Amino acid sequence: NAGVMQNPRHLVRRRGQEARLRCSPMKGHSHVYWYRQLPEEGLKFMVYLQKENIIDESGMPKERFSAEFPKEGPSILRIQQVVRGDSAAYFCASSPPSIRVVQYFGPGTRLTVL
Amino acid sequence: AQSVTQLDSHVSVSEGTPVLLRCNYSSSYSPSLFWYVQHPNKGLQLLLKYTSAATLVKGINGFEAEFKKSETSFHLTKPSAHMSDAAEYFCVVSLTISNFGNEKLTFGTGTRLTIIP
Numbered sequence: 001n002a003g004v005m006q007n008p009r010h011l012v013r014r015r016g017q018e019a020r021l022r023c024s025p026m027k028g029h030s031h032v033y034w035y036r037q038l039p040e041e042g043l044k045f046m047v048y049l050q051k052e053n054i055i056d057e058s059g060m061p062k063e064r065f066s067a068e069f070p071k072e073g074p075s076i077l078r079i080q081q082v083v084r085g086d087s088a089a090y091f092c093a094s095s096p097p098s099i100r101v102v103q104y105f106g107p108g109t110r111l112t113v114l
Numbered sequence: 115a116q117s118v119t120q121l122d123s124h125v126s127v128s129e130g131t132p133v134l135l136r137c138n139y140s141s142s143y144s145p146s147l148f149w150y151v152q153h154p155n156k157g158l159q160l161l162l163k164y165t166s167a168a169t170l171v172k173g174i175n176g177f178e179a180e181f182k183k184s185e186t187s188f189h190l191t192k193p194s195a196h197m198s199d200a201a202e203y204f205c206v207v208s209l210t211i212s213n214f215g216n217e218k219l220t221f222g223t224g225t226r227l228t229i230i231p
Contacts, residue, residue, distance in 0.1 A: 033219070042204055042221035043158075056218060091157065095217070102148070103219060107157040 002026070004094050004106035005074075012112045019079040019086070021109045025094030032075040033103060034067060037089040049075060050097075082113045116141040118207050120222035128230045133192040135225045137205030140186065146217065147188045148206040149179055152224075158204070164188065175199070200229045 005024040013019050025032050030051050035043040048056040049069040060067065064082075069075040079086055089110050093103035121136040139145060149161040162173025169181040175198075179190045188205060202224045208217035 035219070035221075042223045043219075045218050045220070048218060093219075102160055102163060103217065104160070105150075105158040110155075 004029075004092055004104050006090075006092050006106035006109050008109060009107060010110050010112070012114060013082045014114050015083055016081050019082050019111055021077040021079075021090050021092075021111070022074045023077070023092030023094075023106060024074040025092075026104055028096055029094035029104075030097050031095045032069050033093045033095075034075075034077050035091045035093065037091060037108075039088070043091060046077075079111075082111075084113045087111055087113045116143075116145065116207050116209050116220050118205050118220055118222035120203075120205050120225050122225050123223065124226045124228065126228040126230055127195045129197055130194050133190070133195045133199065133227065135190040135203050135205075135227065137188045137190065137222060138186050139188060139205070139207045141207055141209070143209065146208040147179075147181060148208070148219070149173065149177070149188075149190050150204045150206060150221075152202045152204065154201070161190070161203075195227075195229050197229050197231065200227055202226050 004026055007022050032049045034046040036046055037043045046059040047067045051069055052071050064080045066078045089108045091108045092106045095103045117140045119138045127133055147164040150158040151161050152158050161177050162171045162179055164171045164181045172178045177192045179188050181188050204224050205222040206219050208219050
């Protein structure tokens with residue numbers, strides 16, 4: 001059973017460009033979470049999605065950031081018009097649809113904005 | 115509201131000596147608590163979890179943690195450090211999103227463990 005897959009592992013963008021980060025959950029997992037880790041900090045929750053639904057986006061910046069988890073295909077975290085402050089590691093986690101279960105993390109995407 | 119405080123940002127121990135990484139939590143609900151480890155430029159790996167069963171939790175690689183409700187602590191220990199233990203360790207508390215049954219994780223700021231040969 002493959003783990004959580006994220007791609008790309010490294011992404012470089014210039015200010016003003018768009019960044020698309022993809023996450024494929026573990027097989028059988030229908031819940032996806034996105035977290036952001038700024039340099040020298042812990043991870044901060046951004047958004048929690050189930051298939052075709054955003055359940056909790058309380059950690060998402062109000063502008064430029066969006067997330068989706070379509071019926072088919074990976075979850076996408078999209079950042080429009082990136083700025084230098086968006087440079088961070090973005091981690092995706094997935095879990096099965098049960099309470100009090102463990103979230104399994106992907107290797108992360110390291111976004112660098114020039 | 116919930117929060118996690120990792121009391122030490124850096125810990126250095128000699129190889130073969132005990133490891134203690136301290137964590138205190140605050141939660142309005144009966145919490146689930148976790149320790150994750152992150153090796154340089156890698157993702158996070160679950161070390162162990164507490165979810166209201168036994169208060170002494172054993173994890174992988176010889177780590178264990180004890181849930182102490184009276185002290186609101188969940189310290190991570192290992193009897194004998196190994197060079198491969200050098201990494202960043204995160205204490206995590208979860209909040210069950212009750213309508214949907216799943217968890218929103220709140221991370222501590224991390225403790226960087228250095229092992230001295």
